[in-house]
Amino acid sequence: MARKQRTKYAILGLLSWKPMSGYDIKKMVEVALSHFWSESYGQLFPTLGRLVEEGLATRAVDRGSGARARTVYTITAKGRREFDTWMREAADPPRVRNELQLKFFLTSRRSTDESVRLLEEYRAQQEERLRDYKDSEAILARALRERTLPEEVRGVLGSRALRGAAASNELLIFYLTLRHGVLAVEARLEWVEESLAALRAARTQGRH
Amino acid sequence: MARKQRTKYAILGLLSWKPMSGYDIKKMVEVALSHFWSESYGQLFPTLGRLVEEGLATRAVDRGSGARARTVYTITAKGRREFDTWMREAADPPRVRNELQLKFFLTSRRSTDESVRLLEEYRAQQEERLRDYKDSEAILARALRERTLPEEVRGVLGSRALRGAAASNELLIFYLTLRHGVLAVEARLEWVEESLAALRAARTQGRH
């Protein structure tokens, strides 16, 4: 029952790129995947421990030249096999629980002012996000055009020089996942405008 | 810690419309809110019990003329006050965990075929949803134009005749929440096409 263990596979997937510490993984998720994924320390560290127990990763303490100690996890062959299997399984559709939509729905027997207020709250929320995304999008679009690897993404995509199809493909996929976020946010903003207009129109009609 | 209790407020909100049984609430969520909300029995019934304990709702067994017994919950004045308070609080932005996006991101060091397969899976998933939404959208758009209350939504919006601004506003808000679902799905489909085109273009370039 409920055997999804998505944190496990997310970690395995990131470790399939390169060995990382728990802290690295948390940072990576925050800077590169935050518009479609999240992990908390409370999930991350226990899961890393379980990965080692199950023989899917190994743990090693790295004291590189005076730097602070880091516990680095490396995926094993068995870990790669399990990750491969998971990648081939159908992804389960995200179950959505959008509190703002719920509240908006529940205003239908309350006042139109309240509906409008919620829409404006939603708009502010989404506009802020859009600004973030647009900044990153511009950087990535430029990198793709000019075939350079911008400093901002080196931590995420690795420090290999951007030459050959492989590295450029990584950059493209990274860009596309961000585009998903941009298009989603833009659709929500479009919806807000459409809804505000519809409420205004209804109000005018009701008053005639 | 983690004192959101969204199920509690969702139930309170629905009970603020009319008295309902646990089963009614489940059905209502499934038919009217499924594109932005979900509740499971395992959450619903214990929460309903808690509502009664806290004096936010009352429980009554209804044996209406030979029909099967139903346990009907009615919101109290205290319940309405708590619901009002919650409605005025800022909604917390939904934390998103989109497994398909994660997988797509993780294909960036694997094969383009795998990226394409995931996009096609996503497209199929979203197209199916869009068909559902479009059917309901057509019914609701027609009802709004003609100012009638279609049979399909009577269970949700109550059986009051559609006259006056109040009932028509309910229908409008219901329609708008569905539009949110439609626009979101359309944006995802747009993204799929854009991404497939980008991958095709990259493949051609890489081969030249």
Place this chain on the structure above:
DNA sequence: TCAGACATGTAAGTCGTTACATGATTCA
């Protein structure tokens, strides 16, 4: 010197799903 980032973890609790369990009623 002190803020901020690096770094690793645990404890406690809540949230939420799924499977199970049970039985009545309706209608084809």
Place this chain on the structure above:
DNA sequence: TGAATCATGTAACGACTTACATGTCTGA
């Protein structure tokens, strides 16, 4: 008569967050 739907719930589990706890290193 038997499938579908109505109807109510519990048990077990897994998922996930938040708060707590602790300490180091870097650079302005």
